[in-house]
Amino acid sequence: GQNIDQPTEMTATEGAIVQINCTYQTSGFNGLFWYQQHAGEAPTFLSYNVLDGLEEKGRFSSFLSRSKGYSYLLLKELQMKDSASYLCAPKEVMDTGRRALTFGSGTRLQVQP
Amino acid sequence: DADVTQTPRNRITKTGKRIMLECSQTKGHDRMYWYRQDPGLGLQLIYYSFDVKDINKGEISDGYSVSRQAQAKFSLSLESAIPNQTALYFCATSDITGNEQFFGPGTRLTVL
Numbered sequence: 001g002q003n004i005d006q007p008t009e010m011t012a013t014e015g016a017i018v019q020i021n022c023t024y025q026t027s028g029f030n031g032l033f034w035y036q037q038h039a040g041e042a043p044t045f046l047s048y049n050v051l052d053g054l055e056e057k058g059r060f061s062s063f064l065s066r067s068k069g070y071s072y073l074l075l076k077e078l079q080m081k082d083s084a085s086y087l088c089a090p091k092e093v094m095d096t097g098r099r100a101l102t103f104g105s106g107t108r109l110q111v112q113p
Numbered sequence: 114d115a116d117v118t119q120t121p122r123n124r125i126t127k128t129g130k131r132i133m134l135e136c137s138q139t140k141g142h143d144r145m146y147w148y149r150q151d152p153g154l155g156l157q158l159i160y161y162s163f164d165v166k167d168i169n170k171g172e173i174s175d176g177y178s179v180s181r182q183a184q185a186k187f188s189l190s191l192e193s194a195i196p197n198q199t200a201l202y203f204c205a206t207s208d209i210t211g212n213e214q215f216f217g218p219g220t221r222l223t224v225l
Binding site: 004031033040041042043044045048087091094095096098099100101102103104105106108 | 146148153154155156157158161163169170171172201203211212213214215216217218219
């Protein structure tokens with residue numbers, strides 16, 4: 001996704017809070033997803049925002065501003081197991097006219113003791 | 114048992130060989146997808162299928178072909194493998210909303 005921008009790497013401390021930002025430019029925007037991917041493993045779904053605002057799910061929250069083309073993922077009470085890549089994926093209209101996800105390059109988060 | 118399975122999990126092949134990667138799902142989903150992931154990069158969509166007779170090219174379909182043999186099966190072929198197709202390949206499924214996608218464990222392909 002060349003029209004998706006998120007930081008390449010972030011480092012945070014166990015127990016802290018971290019915010020991972022994502023900006024995007026898409027055609028026919030239809031929602032934004034966040035996925036978590038541990039090294040060498042399959043991505044797993046974290047959150048989905050289709051309307052502006054904050055969606056909270058346990059330690060993880062995701063925010064969306066459609067007018068600004070901006071989203072963030074907020075991770076609270078960080079644990080060592082949260083060390084992973086976090087992929088921002090807006091849902092947009094493809095060249096075929098169908099909607100599908102376009103994934104960003106991901107932010108590799110390292111949680112330190 | 115896993116809902117989305119991929120075979121093989123690892124494959125090493127030579128330039129010019131034809132390779133088929135297979136994906137099966139037991140989730141009853143209509144939609145299936147093939148992605149590739151290069152080291153340190155995100156997922157790039159190769160092909161996607163919204164049902165057995167509906168197949169669409171993704172961002173990087175050149176050099177690849179697919180077959181949707183049944184609702185539960187979606188295979189990816191490399192007609193003549195080349196080294197820059199060395200990557201991790203993921204299959205995924207979703208229901209008709211196209212929202213949450215469920216990924217298989219991945220196939221690590223190396224083309225020498």
